[in-house]
Each structure stands twice: as structure tokens, then as C-alpha cells.
Amino acid sequence: MKNPYYKIIDQEETIFEHVYKNKLPLLIKGPTGTGKSRFVEYMAHKMGKKLYTVACHEETSATDLIGRYIIKGAETVWIDGPMTKAVREGAILYLDEVAEARPDIIVALHSLTDHRRTLFIDKTGETIPADDSFMLVATYNPGYQKGFKELKPSTRQRFVSLSFIYPENKVETEILINETGSEEDIAKKLVKMGAKIRNLTELGLAETVSTRLLVDAAILIKSGLPQRLSCNVAIAEPLTDDEDTLEALKDLISLSI
Ligand SMILES: Nc1ncnc2c1ncn2[C@@H]1O[C@H](COP(=O)(O)OP(=O)(O)O)[C@@H](O)[C@H]1O
Ligand SMILES: [Mg+2]
Structure with a gap:
């Protein structure tokens, strides 16, 4: 193996x-x-x-x-x-x-x-x-x-x-690229977006965006799904069921990518 x-x-x-x-x-x-x-x-x-x-x-x-x-x-x-x-x-x-x-x-x-x-x-x-x-x-x-x-x-x-904590931006970008074969530019944007969401404590998320969610988004983008849609389904939706919070996350996503 x-x-x-x-x-x-x-x-x-x-x-x-x-x-x-x-x-x-x-x-x-x-x-x-x-x-x-x-x-x-x-x-x-x-x-x-x-x-x-x-x-x-x-x-x-x-x-x-x-x-x-x-x-x-x-x-x-x-x-x-x-x-x-x-x-x-x-x-x-x-x-x-x-x-x-x-x-x-x-x-x-x-x-x-x-x-x-x-x-x-x-x-x-x-x-x-x-x-x-x-x-x-x-x-x-x-x-x-x-x-x-x-x-x-x-x-x-x-x-x-x-x-274990979330890795710093540079390291997380490297993980995304290695794990998914994602383009550097996309990986950087995803990691930056992740960091922003982690800083938004006012969203009151039970758990914030993990490296796993960023990896999932990168995989969908790499597969050809549009970038924002990929982030909405791989990042925003898994994080919350609350409509207002979901809207806030989707707004942040469309500003980031
Ligand atoms: N340091 C790392 N090196 C490689 N991949 C990582 C690393 N941290 C997170 N990942 C990615 O995040 C995903 C989730 O990690 P996982 O080990 O399942 O998390 P946990 O067990 O902490 O919930 C992995 O499948 C991998 O793609
Ligand atoms: Mg585990």
C-alpha cells in the first residue's frame, strides 16, 4: 500500500x-x-x-x-x-x-x-x-x-x-495542492476563505471550516463544478442548517472566489 x-x-x-x-x-x-x-x-x-x-x-x-x-x-x-x-x-x-x-x-x-x-x-x-x-x-x-x-x-x-489545530495558511495551501492536485491560485483562495470563516466567531458555528471541507471544495472545483457552487455545497452547507448563517457564508464565499 x-x-x-x-x-x-x-x-x-x-x-x-x-x-x-x-x-x-x-x-x-x-x-x-x-x-x-x-x-x-x-x-x-x-x-x-x-x-x-x-x-x-x-x-x-x-x-x-x-x-x-x-x-x-x-x-x-x-x-x-x-x-x-x-x-x-x-x-x-x-x-x-x-x-x-x-x-x-x-x-x-x-x-x-x-x-x-x-x-x-x-x-x-x-x-x-x-x-x-x-x-x-x-x-x-x-x-x-x-x-x-x-x-x-x-x-x-x-x-x-x-x-491538533488548523494549520497556518502556507501549510494548508500545500496540503490542498498535494491532496487534490488543485491549482495554486485556487488553493490559496480557498485557504484564505477558510481563515476568514474561522475568524468570524459571530456566526456562532458549532464547528468551523476544517481542512477536510477545503479539500472537498478543491476536489469539486478540480472536477469541473463551478467554484462558488463547489464552495457552497462543500463548505457552507455542511457547516450550518440555519438560513441566516448560510446566507452569510454564501455571501462571504462569493466575495472570496
Ligand atoms: N497535515 C495534513 N496532511 C495531509 N492531509 C491533511 C492534513 N490535515 C488535514 N488533511 C486533510 O484533511 C482531511 C481530514 O483529515 P482527517 O485526518 O480525517 O481529520 P480528523 O481525523 O482530524 O477529523 C484528510 O482527508 C486530508 O485530506
Ligand atoms: Mg478522524
């Missing part, structure tokens, strides 16, 4: 390598679309490690991560979940949006994230020490969880943590 494209922003690569070498768990914080998942894929590929990704949501339970018994003919057989596989094989377990998952996964995380580095499976009575090359990586979006899904401080303190 081709190495996933990832533009290094800061010290994240070195930090990741040190965290891995020292068998610590890593938490990556940051708003959606800032390259967290891409970074983890890139690191896994670079280090030649298998990656088990779990996109956590409200229904994700410890059973989903650890495993379950299933009925096969006349027998019941145990099937390892992604966490158990990663622990046995020495892979990277990547829990995307970990705060979304059910609280019962935290119990499983505890014994894995401290000196024990052990997984207990109560259903089978098994205790599995993690392979030396096992690594736990989680991501969490502190922004939109305001008020409801927070990661408990006691859980947060188990991880070495890294913050």
Missing part, C-alpha cells in the same frame, strides 16, 4: 515515536478535519504496524472492543474484538472519538493504560499482557462535546496528549 500523504505540522511525528517506544498511550485532541486520523494512518504505515481503527459512537461498548461469544452450529465460540486482537498481535489500536463510547470501555482502558498493560476479559477469564509493540491511540474532539460528552479528567491523565 502507498504511504498515506501526511504533511508534518509540528513535532507530532517525533512525539509519537517517543510515546510508542516508551509504551505509553497517546491522546490526540482537536476539532474535526484537522488531520488526526490521517496522521495515525501515516504513522502506522511508516512504522510498519497493523492498525485497528474503531470509530466510537454512543453504542460502542466494551464488548465491541474486547470480543464476544457467538453461536456457531452447536457450539459457542469466542471472537476477539479489535482491542483484544491489537493487544495480542502488538498492533496499534486507534479509538477514534473515544469520548463518544459507553463508559464501560473506560474500565478496559484503565488496565491497559497503566503499568499493568494488561487486558482482562471477564467473559473468558483470560488475562492478556499486551505485546511489547502494542500501542493505544485515541482521539477526542473537545469542542463540540461542550456540555455533554467529556472525557473525565482521571481518564485524560492516563494519556500523553497532543493538540
Whole structure:
């Protein structure tokens, strides 16, 4: 498989390598679309490690991560979940949006994230020490969880943590060009527009424009869809359902491109 494209922003690569070498768990914080998942894929590929990704949501339970018994003919057989596989094989377990998952996964995380580095499976009575090359990586979006899904401080303190933010204009332009093959002039305009929208805090957006949305707009433009229309459907519409805010965003778009 081709190495996933990832533009290094800061010290994240070195930090990741040190965290891995020292068998610590890593938490990556940051708003959606800032390259967290891409970074983890890139690191896994670079280090030649298998990656088990779990996109956590409200229904994700410890059973989903650890495993379950299933009925096969006349027998019941145990099937390892992604966490158990990663622990046995020495892979990277990547829990995307970990705060979304059910609280019962935290119990499983505890014994894995401290000196024990052990997984207990109560259903089978098994205790599995993690392979030396096992690594736990989680991501969490502190922004939109305001008020409801927070990661408990006691859980947060188990991880070495890294913050991802939107890249500066020059870097983001480079990402757009590399990722989409977009013309430099278009990429620059999109990035400038993105920066403007990020500055407009009075729009009251729950989440502002991410690199992902700019990439989507660049892809549509490259494919031949008119520029403003591309931005309206790839940037304005995904950001809000509120009519006034949508109008304001579309105005800003037509002034920018
Ligand atoms: N540093 C980066 N290098 C390469 N691509 C990036 C980078 N940051 C963001 N992207 C682009 O933004 C998109 C969204 O990134 P992703 O990793 O899915 O975000 P997150 O997991 O933080 O929500 C990627 O598909 C990629 O096109
Ligand atoms: Mg992601």
C-alpha cells in the first residue's frame, strides 16, 4: 500500500515515536478535519504496524472492543474484538472519538493504560499482557462535546496528549495542492476563505471550516463544478442548517472566489 500523504505540522511525528517506544498511550485532541486520523494512518504505515481503527459512537461498548461469544452450529465460540486482537498481535489500536463510547470501555482502558498493560476479559477469564509493540491511540474532539460528552479528567491523565489545530495558511495551501492536485491560485483562495470563516466567531458555528471541507471544495472545483457552487455545497452547507448563517457564508464565499 502507498504511504498515506501526511504533511508534518509540528513535532507530532517525533512525539509519537517517543510515546510508542516508551509504551505509553497517546491522546490526540482537536476539532474535526484537522488531520488526526490521517496522521495515525501515516504513522502506522511508516512504522510498519497493523492498525485497528474503531470509530466510537454512543453504542460502542466494551464488548465491541474486547470480543464476544457467538453461536456457531452447536457450539459457542469466542471472537476477539479489535482491542483484544491489537493487544495480542502488538498492533496499534486507534479509538477514534473515544469520548463518544459507553463508559464501560473506560474500565478496559484503565488496565491497559497503566503499568499493568494488561487486558482482562471477564467473559473468558483470560488475562492478556499486551505485546511489547502494542500501542493505544485515541482521539477526542473537545469542542463540540461542550456540555455533554467529556472525557473525565482521571481518564485524560492516563494519556500523553497532543493538540491538533488548523494549520497556518502556507501549510494548508500545500496540503490542498498535494491532496487534490488543485491549482495554486485556487488553493490559496480557498485557504484564505477558510481563515476568514474561522475568524468570524459571530456566526456562532458549532464547528468551523476544517481542512477536510477545503479539500472537498478543491476536489469539486478540480472536477469541473463551478467554484462558488463547489464552495457552497462543500463548505457552507455542511457547516450550518440555519438560513441566516448560510446566507452569510454564501455571501462571504462569493466575495472570496
Ligand atoms: N497535515 C495534513 N496532511 C495531509 N492531509 C491533511 C492534513 N490535515 C488535514 N488533511 C486533510 O484533511 C482531511 C481530514 O483529515 P482527517 O485526518 O480525517 O481529520 P480528523 O481525523 O482530524 O477529523 C484528510 O482527508 C486530508 O485530506
Ligand atoms: Mg478522524
